Amino acid sequence: MAAILVYSDHEKLAPELLTAARLLAGGKGTGIKAVAINNAALAQDLAGRGAETCLINDAAILAADTAAVASALCQAAEKLDAAIVLLSSDRRGKELAGRLAQKLGAGSLADVSGLKAEDGKVQCTRNTLGGATVAVQQIETDKAVIALAARSFEAAPQQAGGKVSELAVAATAPSVRLIETRSKASEAVDLQAAEVLVIVGQGVGKEDFPVAEKIAKILGGEIACSKPVATDKKWLPEDRIIGLSGKKCKPQLALIFGVSGQVQFTVGIRDASTVVAVNNDENAFMLQMADYAMVADAKEVLEELNRALG
Amino acid sequence: MEFTLSKEQLLIQKMASDFCEKSLAPLAEQIDRDNQIPAEIIAGLGELDLFGLPFKEEYGGAEAGYDCYVLAMEQLGKVSSGPAITISVNCLGLGAIDKFGTPEQKAKYMPKACRGEHLASFAFTEPGTGSDPKQITTRAVKEGDHYVINGTKRFISNADYLGPMVVFATDDESGKPTAFIVEKFCAGYSISEPWHKIGYRGGNLLDVYFKDVKVPAENVLGKVGGGFPVLTYGIAFGKVGISSVALGGILAAFEAAAKYAKEKTHRGEPIAKFQAIQLRIADLAMKYEACRWLTYRLGCLANDAKDPMLFAKEAALTKTFVCDNYVEAARIAVDVHGSYGLMNDYLVTRLYRDAILGPQVEGVADMQKMIVAGVVLNS
Amino acid sequence: MNIVVAMKQIPDLQQIRMRNRQPSLDGVPYALGLIDKNALEAGLQLKEQSGGKVILVSVGNEEVEETMKEALAAGADEAYLVLDDDLADLESSQTAVALAELIKKIDDVGVVIFGEGSGDNYSGQVGPRVAEILGLPQVGCASHIEVNGATARVTRSLENADEILEAELPMVVTVLGDINEPRIPSVTQILKAGKKPKQIFAGSDLEIGLAGRAVSTISNLAPENARKRVAVGSVDELISVLRAEGFVGR
Known part of the structure; x- marks a missing residue:
């Protein structure tokens, strides 16, 4: 049977793909191959997690050159006889998925949060209709390219049996030139790693943010927001957005203040273990999506909570 | 009988509500408090062709019809009545010029007001006049190729903006009300402070004083005595x-x-x-x-x-x-x-x-x- | 140089109702996705910078022609459309083939712009697929585009870094929702939208046939709400809940 290939240039996401590949293979002897490009450390890491890892070393293949990476992975998939390619559904991975799938003649899906093999086909779970629904979609082609949402699977644990071997591919002419890379100034918060999220919406004011932040700190978490708070009001940087066009998180606790709860938002915390929502509109959809729902002025609750916890 | 809107009507309604949400709503309280419409709002409404919505393209309008006018004005009125009423009065003045004006009058006075660069006014009411045209005291006396207008008009909208004003005065020939197009801020034209009115703030009402205002005879709107x-x-x-x-x-x-x-x-x-x-x-x-x-x-x-x-x-x-x-x-x-x-x-x-x-x-x-x-x- | 903007008609997401967890699309009007308006605005700004026409391309059922009026009103110069009720529900690989065929019919293409993901499906597959079919360079998640003669400089905004890239034209760019603020069309533009030039093709006019669906939908349901929905009356109560769940006083 054809193999499963996993690739992500993201050190935290690549080990998650490995777990997904193993679940999909189901111990049926399907080979799993990890690929790393110009990143020996990542290749070693994946090998340390038991993966047969192919390292492509070719300075001509820039990570930023989607066409070149797609070409390298296409060749790798052919050489390794892989029919299924798993990628990470971060911005880089989603962009790569379409190009690679087109090259391979594969069906593709991104933002996939669950996988299962069914009669030789792969079925993927993902949100559609702007997050209003969860669909199970089946890839009908013999080949499949699937980009998996971050934290949908645990990172593969350390285990023996892996090794790194080099794989040579024919480089293609570069399609883009990288002029400059600028790190983003914001303190690079990893919302998806936070166990507790204090999330504020338009029902609170900018003046309430220090209090919300303090509560987040007391509970050992991070502050996040709904989209309009960052894009329209610009009260928080955009990397704090939860929802369809922001981050999808699975915290232990989401404490949500003054968010009305449109699906484009709730899709981002649907997988939280416990959801607490405070809203002054008893009809706010957010309250229905909560384990604990409080109809009250979000600003006042923030203040009181801060006094009680602080 | 169909109670549905066409795609164009829906888009015009949406355009007005988008503008309101983005630009007007944040300033609505300020407009009410200061009794003044910021210039950028007038300019923004002008760019969207909202000042001349029902009038012919030939004269600078958008030729969208009064059906679309109603839809757009409802959205503006919902968010801030001052700018909405300013447009309404502009269209009232322009409507009269459009209906009764000569091609020359329309070409001269409509395009700028359709773009919101000028704003039209409509001046009938006087301190001693209710709705009875026979009671007006503003007089127009013909002297050669022009008329000389004297009198006072009360509660006039857009009187503090440049542009055409349709003024009703009794002319000495017919002895009946005649409509004239007066260019605001011409010699002899002056205005009061805005009235401090209760609502529709920003859409100001002023008194207007005509002191020997000379109006060319070709600025009679419609017929002499046909006011x-x-x-x-x-x-x-x-x-x-x-x-x-x-x-x-x-x-x-x-x-x-x-x-x-x-x-x-x-x-x-x-x-x-x-x-x-x-x-x-x-x-x-x-x-x-x-x-x-x-x-x-x-x-x-x-x-x-x-x-x-x-x-x-x-x-x-x-x-x-x-x-x-x-x-x-x-x-x-x-x-x-x-x-x-x-x-x-x-x-x-x-x-x-x-x-x-x-x-x-x-x-x-x-x-x-x-x-x-x-x-x-x-x- | 012409700028092509690919747009998708999607159901108005605010108006979709759920019946027994099934989404009901009956009577839900179509609209342009928000991010498609950002793609169009990016195209219009490039046109202002370097001339040419903004040509929109779209594939879908007969309704697409009405839906695209909004984009023509906002400033697109022409539309190339494949209208076919049989093509109402294509998946990414099929849409990409159809759009690529349309784009091939357009002369002097400089930049082909997509939203980074459609408003309803958000998979982001079509743009990169079109780039591959047409053999063009691509930059996704763009937060800035600048054309200089025969090349373009595009900023790709990743989660933790911005990459400034340069490529030869023509190229494919997918844009982020925050790249710009779409302009509001004027009354005149809205009324003239219906009269702008349109090239309309039927599915059978496409030179190559579409392959079967590469992806099919097995089920599509509103998620089951397994939340407890316990009403909390006071902050004291809230704190005891947080304590009981182990979030306070750990």
Whole structure:
């Protein structure tokens, strides 16, 4: 049977793909191959997690050159006889998925949060209709390219049996030139790693943010927001957005203040273990999506909570 | 009979509401407080072709028809009545020029006002005149190739902007009211401070003084001594605008009341759970729907108003019904808010002040009912 | 140089109602996705910078022609459309083939712009697929585009870094929702939208046939709400809940 290939240039996401590949293979002897490009450390890491890892070393293949990476992975998939390619559904991975799938003649899906093999086909779970629904979609082609949402699977644990071997591919002419890379100034918060999220919406004011932040700190978490708070009001940087066009998180606790709860938002915390929502509109959809729902002025609750916890 | 909007109508409605949401809503309170419309709002409305929406492209308009005009004005009126009423008066003045003007007059005075670079005015009312044209005291005396106008006009909108003003004066030849196009801020033209009025703030009313204002004879609008049809036509079409602005106010009152009812809690329950509030919300919904379709219909009628008297009747009944209902709707919305409805921190106080103005302006309600009764009983 | 903007008609997401967890699309009007308006605005700004026409391309049922009026009103110069009720529900690989065929019919293409993901499906597959079919360079998640003669400089905004890239034209760019603020069309533009030039093709006019669906939908349901929905009356109560769940006083 054809193999499963996993690739992500993201050190935290690549080990998650490995777990997904193993679940999909189901111990049926399907080979799993990890690929790393110009990143020996990542290749070693994946090998340390038991993966047969192919390292492509070719300075001509820039990570930023989607066409070149797609070409390298296409060749790798052919050489390794892989029919299924798993990628990470971060911005880089989603962009790569379409190009690679087109090259391979594969069906593709991104933002996939669950996988299962069914009669030789792969079925993927993902949100559609702007997050209003969860669909199970089946890839009908013999080949499949699937980009998996971050934290949908645990990172593969350390285990023996892996090794790194080099794989040579024919480089293609570069399609883009990288002029400059600028790190983003914001303190690079990893919302998806936070166990507790204090999330504020338009029902609170900018003046309430220090209090919300303090509560987040007391509970050992991070502050996040709904989209309009960052894009329209610009009260928080955009990397704090939860929802369809922001981050999808699975915290232990989401404490949500003054968010009305449109699906484009709730899709981002649907997988939280416990959801607490405070809203002054008893009809706010957010309250229905909560384990604990409080109809009250979000600003006042923030203040009181801060006094009680602080 | 189809009660659906075309794609173009929907897009024009959406365009106006997008502009409101993005640019006008953030300034609505400021406009009400300062009684002044920021220049960037006038410019923004101009860029969207909202000042000359119903008029021919040839004269700088968008040629969208009064049906689309009504839809756009409702959205503006919902968010901020001052700019909306400014457009309404501009279209009232331009409407008269469009209907009675010569091609030269239209080409000279319409394009800039359709773009919002100039704003038109319509000056009939005087300190001692109600709605009776025979009572006007402003005089126009012919001297060679021009007229000399003297007199005072009261409560005139857009008088503090450059642009054409349709002025009614009794001319010495016919002894009857004649309409003239006067260029505002010409020699002899002066204005008072704006009146400190209760609502529709930003859409200012001023007194205008004419002291030996020289107007070329070619600026007579319509016929010498023919001011009356210009007046009735202009006033009737002005009602399309004011009805739409009031309709927007009703929608704002309705939405504000429904929102508050769902959010405000009493003994742990939102007040929307109480029947007394539910009945008021239902009243608001009924008023809005009734006024909405009556106003939309008036917009459609205005596109093809063949009989001026019949149209005047439809305009009078629509304006009166919608403005009266706005007063009631604003009052109901205040009631839903309880004591908070008396605080200027809540939108409904502004709506209440706006609403109360409606029945008094552009033809007081009783006068409108006389027009309606006159047409009904004489036909 | 012409700028191509690919747009998708999607159901108005605010108006979709759920019946027994099934989404009901009956009577739900179509609209342009928000991010498609950003793609169009990016195209219009490039046109202002370097001339040419903005040509929109779209594939879908007959309704697409009405839906695209909004984009023509906002400033697109022309539309190339494949209208076919049989093509109402294509998946990414099929849409990409159809769009690529349309784009091939357009002369002097400089930049082909997509939203980074459609408003309803958000998979982001079509743009990169079109780039591959046409053999063009691509930059996704763009927060800035600048054309200089025969090349373009595009900023790709990743989660933790911005990459400034340069490529030869023509190229494919997918844009982020925050790249710009879409302009509001004027009344005149809205009224003239219906009269702008349109090239309309039927599915059978496409030179190559579409392959079967590469992806099919097995089920599509509103998620089951397994939340407890316990009402909390006071902050004291809230704190005891947080304590009981182990979030306070750990």
